Amino acid sequence: MxxxxxxxxxxxxxxxxxxxxxxxxxxxxxxxxxxxxxxxxxxxxxxxxxxxxxxxxxxxxxxxxxxxxxxxxxxxxxxxxKRPFRWGAFFVATVVAVLFFVALSRVSHSMKDRFMAIPSGNSDNITAIGNLLFTRYLLPFEVTSILLLVAMIGAILLSKKELK
Amino acid sequence: MDIGLQHYLVASGALFSLGLFGIIFRRNLIVVFMCLELMLNAANLTLVAFSRFTQHIDGQVFVFFTITVAAAEVAVGLALIVAIFRIKGNGKTESLKELKF
CATH class of the missing domain: 1.20.120.1200 (NADH-ubiquinone/plastoquinone oxidoreductase chain 6, subunit NuoJ)
Known part of the structure; x- marks a missing residue:
């Protein structure tokens, strides 16, 4: 299943x-x-x-x-x-993406033996996340609020009528 | 067949490659931005998969932060795209060539 x-x-x-x-x-x-x-x-x-x-x-x-x-x-x-299909860009993009995917899959296959056993997970991970968030990751959590404030101010400034 | 860690990693790699393909191939700024979101989501999937298979919950906390940063990034990025639209009149990547040598 x-x-x-x-x-x-x-x-x-x-x-x-x-x-x-x-x-x-x-x-x-x-x-x-x-x-x-x-x-x-x-x-x-x-x-x-x-x-x-x-x-x-x-x-x-x-x-x-x-x-x-x-x-x-x-x-x-x-x-x-409708524009002429860009074969050059298509070719380059396909080659880059396929090469990247092949590299990633090879790395993933090297993980095969290391973590194969599926551990039994605990379903109550919200408590664990909350605990971590307010103990070990408290500083990043607080910094996030500043990031959101900066993003808000930035978005408002950028979408003003005249950009100075 | 048991689903192991490498299945999730390959799935996330496929999603990431799709996003990479889109960023190189598409010319509409908003679609390029959406492909960026696909790549971010692929990275998130990797973090969650590792967090599950190594029994460290820290990976999920990282994903929580990533989602927050992504939301902020979308707000600023879309404001930038609106500003570009206002100045250039269109949203094509080839109209941004001031830095082209």
Missing amino acids: ESFLFWFFTFGMLLGGVGVVANRNPVASALSLVISICFLAGLYLLLNAFFLAAIQIIVYAGAVMVLFLFIIMLLDLREEA
Whole structure:
């Protein structure tokens, strides 16, 4: 069952990714990204990361994608006009991506013997995450709030009418 | 067949390569930005998989931070794209060539 769910979620996630890259219409790309993110949240559930799956859906599929769609509508992006297919760019991109993927898979296969035994996970990891967040990672957690403030001020300044 | 760590790593590698392909191939700034999000998500999947298979919960805390940073990055990045639109009139990567030698 776990194996079937893994292939199901992985297939959906990659299909969504292909949709992001291949769609001419930016709105369709954004919706494909939502699909991809939801299937990725499913993979998180399989990995016993329940809290992160919820966060992934709320923050990514909720907030971030609404922002993307809002900007796409605001800028009134239409479907790109038909242009001659760029074989050169396609070739370069394919070669780079495939080489990178092959390198990553080889590294992954060297992990095969090291962590093969599936450990029994504990389902109550929200408490553990909260404990870590407020003890060992307290400083990064507080710095994050400054980062969010800076991002907010930056976004407001950048979208003012006249840029100085 | 048991699903091991390497399955998750290969899945995340495939997602990352897809994002890389999109960043090189696409010319629409917003789509390039979405491909960037795909790559970030692939990295997150790797962190969660390692956290599960090594029984360290720290990886999940890292992903929590990554998601926060990604949200901030999206806000600033989209503001930048809007500013570029206002100045250039379009959102194509080839219209940004001031630094081209």
